[in-house]
Amino acid sequence: MGIKQASLSKPAFGRSIKRVSHSLFASVLVIALAGCASSMTRVETWEGEPEAASQAATLKAPGDIKVTQVNGRNMSNFLMDDLALDYALLPGENEVVFTHKTIWAKSGVVENGESKVHVYLSEPQVVRFNAEQDEVYRFRFPEPKSRAEAEQMAETFMATVVTEDGQAVADSKSWTPQQASDRTPIPASRAVDSADDSALDRLKAVWATATEAEKKAFLRWAFE
Template sequence: MRVVHVFRAALTVLALTVVAGCSTAVTKLETWEGSPSAAAEAATLKAPGAIRVTRVNGRSMTNYLMDDLALDYALLPGENEVVFTYKTIWAKSGVVENGESKVHVIKSEPQVVRFDASASETYRFEFDKPGSRREAEQSMPEFSASIVNAEGEVMARSTDWSSTRQAQAERTPLSDGQASDGQGMSGSAGAGSLERLKATWQTATEQEKKAFLRWAFE
């Protein structure tokens, strides 16, 4: 029995060490590819555990195994687009049956916010926190968060991402030489629709892309 207790204790210490190592290693995530010169003056966006950033400037962010992990994101100076979701967790009252979750998870629809980041500046999310599960359920459909700088000045406010993507797809202009009826320069039908599809694909989530591919190849 002593050996078993020692083994369990060793596993616990190892697990805590791994978690601690992960938390320090991923506290600041780069949101770009390559080695841009502006990276030396990157701004910082601080996201609490309730906010999960899924995309920055069209690039998917890493999905970590640990939820509710507060992370800092390094942003290049200039305009940035951040897509995120917000969730709250509330304990269930009463008896919970086997296999049933012990908490209520209330999650927002994907949100998008765009703002100009200044070199070496620090930004954070600011939003109203519900005081109860009922309040969270009632307010979640209209949820919105602000991006504020170190002085507390509001830089931008988020909007629903799905509506924004739909509007972008509808506003996507036809390429040069394409007729308004969808005929391309070569006369093939549907060229305009193809351009819109390409634009929508670039802003789609990984789950949406997988769902589309399953549909396309059925």
């Protein structure tokens, strides 16, 4: 008795190959996303490739803390708001500017076009501390238990940076953009005889510490 060989029609064979391809693509995509997930949520706060980068400390920021600047460098929005991120800090003195936001659902009927939530955003805060190499830090602050507490806390918010074992490192203070420009002196070596050049140096120093919104507002004004 002869042995019958299994046969597969061309359409069925094509569907099988397509299913395998889709499954393989999905598996590769999952692996790729898993592999880059940690790097997507860890933000380097420096430019270039400093030698101390391999010994960087980590500052963990929960979703309700949004870091806007580190050492005068603006931090971009990553993926979406309210995303917990880790910030890699070079060892030594660091300055971190941030805000705190809480969201509370509105009770009752919401009119068309009206937001369904209450959003309470603190004024910008700044914390300065000496980061130790390979150390892990996090923000510690009270959690509001009601909407009334959240509203009040937005006006008086303050956070403490602590180590992994809970040891306090530094308390935050109110921050304004003017503070950054005041702390950015023009080096004496760049002083020039021309008043126009001195003004240009000052503009460059202020531009380096301006927020993205401030830069856009200035450019709109300059080209009107």
